[in-house]
Amino acid sequence: MLIPTVPETKPIKLSVRDMAFSYGQKKILDGLSMDIHAERVTAIIGPSGCGKSTFLKCFNRIHEVSTDVKVSGDMQIDGVDIYRGGIDVVDLRRRVGMVFQKPNPFPKSIYENVAFGPRLFGVQDRTTLDGIVEDALRKAALWEEVKDRLKESATGMSGGQQQRLCIARALAVNPEVLLMDEPCSALDPIATAKIEDLIGELKESLTIVIVTHNMQQAARVSDYTAFFWLGKLVEMDLTERIFTTPRVQMTEDYITGRFG
Amino acid sequence: MRQFDTELKELREGIMAMAGVAEEMIELTIQALAEPSPAKAEQVNHLDRRMDEWELRLDQQCIDLLALRNPAASDLRRIASSLKIIPELERIGDHCCNIARRVGMVHPPILAGNDLERLGTETRGMVRRAVDAFVSNDAALAHAVILSDDSVDALYGKIYRDLLRIMLADPLCIERASHLILVIKNWERIADEATNIAEEVLFILEGHSAKHPYLHGDSVE
Numbered sequence: 001m002l003i004p005t006v007p008e009t010k011p012i013k014l015s016v017r018d019m020a021f022s023y024g025q026k027k028i029l030d031g032l033s034m035d036i037h038a039e040r041v042t043a044i045i046g047p048s049g050c051g052k053s054t055f056l057k058c059f060n061r062i063h064e065v066s067t068d069v070k071v072s073g074d075m076q077i078d079g080v081d082i083y084r085g086g087i088d089v090v091d092l093r094r095r096v097g098m099v100f101q102k103p104n105p106f107p108k109s110i111y112e113n114v115a116f117g118p119r120l121f122g123v124q125d126r127t128t129l130d131g132i133v134e135d136a137l138r139k140a141a142l143w144e145e146v147k148d149r150l151k152e153s154a155t156g157m158s159g160g161q162q163q164r165l166c167i168a169r170a171l172a173v174n175p176e177v178l179l180m181d182e183p184c185s186a187l188d189p190i191a192t193a194k195i196e197d198l199i200g201e202l203k204e205s206l207t208i209v210i211v212t213h214n215m216q217q218a219a220r221v222s223d224y225t226a227f228f229w230l231g232k233l234v235e236m237d238l239t240e241r242i243f244t245t246p247r248v249q250m251t252e253d254y255i256t257g258r259f260g
Numbered sequence: 261m262r263q264f265d266t267e268l269k270e271l272r273e274g275i276m277a278m279a280g281v282a283e284e285m286i287e288l289t290i291q292a293l294a295e296p297s298p299a300k301a302e303q304v305n306h307l308d309r310r311m312d313e314w315e316l317r318l319d320q321q322c323i324d325l326l327a328l329r330n331p332a333a334s335d336l337r338r339i340a341s342s343l344k345i346i347p348e349l350e351r352i353g354d355h356c357c358n359i360a361r362r363v364g365m366v367h368p369p370i371l372a373g374n375d376l377e378r379l380g381t382e383t384r385g386m387v388r389r390a391v392d393a394f395v396s397n398d399a400a401l402a403h404a405v406i407l408s409d410d411s412v413d414a415l416y417g418k419i420y421r422d423l424l425r426i427m428l429a430d431p432l433c434i435e436r437a438s439h440l441i442l443v444i445k446n447w448e449r450i451a452d453e454a455t456n457i458a459e460e461v462l463f464i465l466e467g468h469s470a471k472h473p474y475l476h477g478d479s480v481e
Contacts, residue, residue: 216330243332245467255332257264 011178013038013207014059021054021231023066028054029231032073036224041199041208043218043239046228047259052211055228056179059209060096061089077177090184093122097170101182103162105154105169109144110137113154113165119174134170140168141198160191167198178202180210184217196221215255219243227251264329271321271342272395275349278314279391281307282349285356286387286450290380292363293443301360311353318346337467341460345394348453348460351388355446355453365439371428375419376444382412383447386454393461405458406470412451421445 014036024085029051036042044052057063061082075082082092092115105113106161114133123129133150137143142164146157154165163183170178180199184192197207200223212218218225219239226236227250235248246252253259285307288449292300322343326333331339369376386405394401423444462470 011392210286219332246333252333256335257262 008040010037010039012036013078014209015074015076015079017074019058019070019071019075021051021063021072024068024197027231029241031232032231034226034233034236036207038207039203039205040223041203041221042224042226043222044211044226044228045213045215045218046234046252047254048213050057050228051102051231052228053181054096056181056209056211059177059179060093060098062093062098064089065241082207084103086243094173095175096177096179097175098175098179098181099166099170102186103159103166105157105162105165107153109151110154110157110165111150114172115166117169121173135164136168136172139171140164141194141200141201142168143171158191160194163187163191163195164198164229167195167202171202175206178208180208182211182213185213187204192217215243229252229254264325264331264335265434267321267325267329268335268338271318271325271339274314274318274321275342276391277343277396278311278318278346278349279387279394281310281314282352282356282390283384283388285311285353286380286384289356289359290377290384292360293366293380294377296363296367298364301363304356304360308353308357311350315346315350319343322346334464334467337464341464345457345460348456352450352453355450359443362439362443365437366443370433370436371419371440374412375422376440377417378448379412379415379419379444382408382415383451383454386412386451387457390454390457393458394464397461397465399462399465402458402461402465402470406455406462409451409455412448416444416448475480 007052012035016035019029019032020027044055046052054063058075059077059082063069071083072175077092077095081087106116108116111133114136115188118129118132123132134143134147137146142161145161146152146165154162157165163172163186167178167183187195196217199210202208203223209221210218212222222239224236225239225242227234227242227246227248229250235242235246235251237247241247242251243255246255250259262415285304288300288307289302291297292304322339325339329335330444333422389401390405392398393405420441423440427437459470
């Protein structure tokens with residue numbers, strides 16, 4: 001495995017060492033080691049089935065909804081193993097939020113979508129909730145578009161708005177890490193540009209890991225890019241290096257479309 | 261072959277064709293100077309139009325590839341460097357025209373020996389090898405081109421000093437010597453352009469700039 005050679009000023013937020021993942025007998029990820037820095041965007045690229053999304057899900061343990069899954073090795077957030085006994089998984093998922101490929105708002109009002117998480121964590125006071133909802137919607141660059149129709153159903157919004165609502169919903173519980181699994185693959189270019197701009201703003205206070213099939217998106221939004229192949233990390237480096245002078249031929253072949 | 265690979269191949273072949281015209285212009289310029297031949301000088305001028313046409317066409321091809329193909333890694337380096345190699349070739353053509361224009365003004369010869377001819381042939385060799393390095397992806401050859409620039413510079417300096425001495429000794433030679441100074445300056449510039457092309461070849465092949473080696477290792481920030 002090749003790791004970046006450039007000094008980094010931001011601390012390590014997520015650290016992975018010799019991590020492996022299998023579904024039953026099938027090994028999905030193997031021998032993965034990497035560091036993900038705080039307040040940086042790290043993009044994971046690689047062909048379908050290389051384990052990118054699985055890797056992402058391991059950071060907040062939402063793969064645990066599946067049975068017959070085995071994770072080994074070490075995954076840490078701020079130096080604490082997220083798989084050790086005694087970890088509060090609900091709190092882990094608050095700290096490590098996730099946005100999926102297709103926008104998945106709850107069939108509730110715009111307001112209730114965003115207020116859902118804070119309520120779950122015990123915020124009852126209406127004024128406090130109002131403040132959290134507005135703040136999250138502002139951070140998700142959605143406030144101006146929806147402030148006059150917060151009571152309307154979220155399912156009536158456009159796809160791009162729904163996706164930003166899902167980001168607002170994740171932000172409402174004040175996460176430290178945001179995992180994004182192909183967040184723009186169902187969106188048009190304008191909605192995509194809005195999400196990409198948003199990623200640039202959010203990284204000032206969050207650690208973002210994004211899985212994307214769109215190589216140009218990885219190039220546009222990320223500071224680091226990691227290339228996965230068959231469940232292994234082939235190369236990780238500063239994004240501009242990966243896209244101008246990758247060190248591994250396989251990475252070069254993949255990003256220039258000559259793979260396989 | 262993928263469509264993109266076909267387009268990259270077309271760009272490469274276009275640059276080879278443009279370089280072919282540049283080499284033809286250099287050859288004609290050497291002959292026009294030596295014989296002297298105003299007809300060959302005129303041919304040089306005529307070929308310059310083809311260089312200009314190639315420049316516009318290849319520039320557009322590069323821009324199209326950047327816009328439509330989102331190239332990355334070595335593809336990106338090749339296209340970005342092509343955008344720099346193309347104007348170098350075009351300027352080689354311009355310098356040949358500058359020399360060819362003076363063919364009638366530098367005779368009868370005032371320089372003893374064959375230094376002037378050597379300057380032309382050494383420069384021609386550098387351009388040829390730089391183009392060969394581009395065509396055959398030969399980093400060692402590109403390095404050699406860069407090194408050989410010193411020898412052309414030294415020869416330029418020698419002829420320049422000879423011309424100064426000739427002018428001091430015989431004011432009747434001043435006009436021809438002045439034109440010759442411009443001639444050798446143009447050859448020297450062509451050698452620089454060959455060096456620049458070789459540096460671009462190294463960027464394509466090795467992924468880092470070969471320019472300004474004295475800055476390497478220093479942080480830009």
